[in-house]
Amino acid sequence: MKYTTRQQAILLLADGTIFYGKSIGISGKTFGEVCFNTGMTGYQEIFTDPSYFGQIMVATNPHIGNYGVNAEEVEADKIMISGLVCKNFSFNHSRPNSESNLYDYFESQNLICISDVDTRALVSYIRDNGAQNAVICTDGTPIEELKVLLSNVPNMEGLELASKVSTTAPFFFGNENATYKISALDLGIKRNILRNLAIRDCYIKVFPYDTNFETLKSFNPDGYFLSNGPGDPDPLIEVQSVAREMIASDKPVFGICLGHQILALANGVSTYKMFNGHRGINHPVMNVLTGKGEITSQNHGFAVNREQLEKHPDLEITHYHINDNTVAGMRMKSKNCFSVQYHPEASPGPHDSQYLFDDFIANIKNRVALQKAF
Known part of the structure; x- marks a missing residue:
């Protein structure tokens, strides 16, 4: 696994606000409308729900990945979210009927994730300032370049998906x-x-x-x-x-x-x-x-x-x-x-x-x- 490499990563919002965290080991950048889900369980169903297509998901549950993944717990054949923001990403899992860990699941589909983010502060900010486009970057792309790329991402309003x-x-x-x-x-x-x-x-x-x-x-x-x-x-x-x-x-x-x-x-x-x-x-x-x-x-x-x-x-x-x-x-x-x-x-x-x-x-x-x- 590559998760031993924990490079710095950022979440850049369309209004210029930046939240810092760490990459789980999958390098790249991903764009979408940032939103949050307050559910305490069911993360795999959420990640594969087609309704979340085009969105970067913020998990308010502080622990994501702790019970692994199971092929029966999906809503579609692939991950639908654009990216994941979480507090604690669990590389190990402990549920008896899980088939794999979440990292391998993400890596197989190249899903970009940033962890070690202050998700309480992030969710509070989204609630006060509204949903907006964002980018997760784990590959070190300069912020000014990310701002230009983010400005070209279409808004969800008026978007047929x-x-x-x-x-x-x-x-x-x-x-x-x-x-x-x-x-x-x-x-x-x-x-x-x-x-x-x-x-x-x-x-x-x-x-x-x-x-x-x-x-x-x-x-x-x-x-x-x-x-x-x-x-x-x-x-x-x-x-x-x-x-x-x-x-x-x-x-x-x-x-x-x-x-x-x-x-x-x-x-x-x-x-x-x-x-x-x-x-x-x-x-x-x-x-x-x-x-x-x-x-x-x-x-x-x-x-x-x-x-x-x-x-x-x-x-x-x-x-x-x-x-x-x-x-x-x-x-x-x-x-x-x-x-x-x-x-x-x-x-x-x-x-x-x-x-x-x-x-x-x-x-x-x-x-x-x-x-x-x-």
């Missing part, structure tokens, strides 16, 4: 003899979302992000799913059009995270970039329909305009974030369509909201039963 993480060809997931069929539009879908649908007796065909509605319809699905994913939802004009056709089909529609935002845009409700997003596994949400609170796993930097949604004649808020009152869920009054801004599959995270998958299947069952009655 679903095309960078979506499947390039349709694929199937689950038991082909399952009772229900789902057409899922892959904007950056997490593997555990597919697992949650499959264990509920669904056979899923996953389509590339730019698939037209007629192709989605050709699978003869019982329902449609719009997945999570990275980037700004606003540039995804064609996806919004497909979402409108899904809604018009009268078949059940379910959207998560980016899919939730797409459904809002498809109904004429705008989205906006948040000063700081929600990323962690302890976000409190109020279920308006039941009056009960839920602890949720969240990962998003954009949100739906609440004022516009409340004025929409055919939409209603079903969930809101207790900390800042942002929209966390909505449904249509005239159509079989609902969505949430957070992650009910919660990998990692609490399972308070997994009932949403049951609600989706219940909507499908009810529609199938109604069709058979006629």
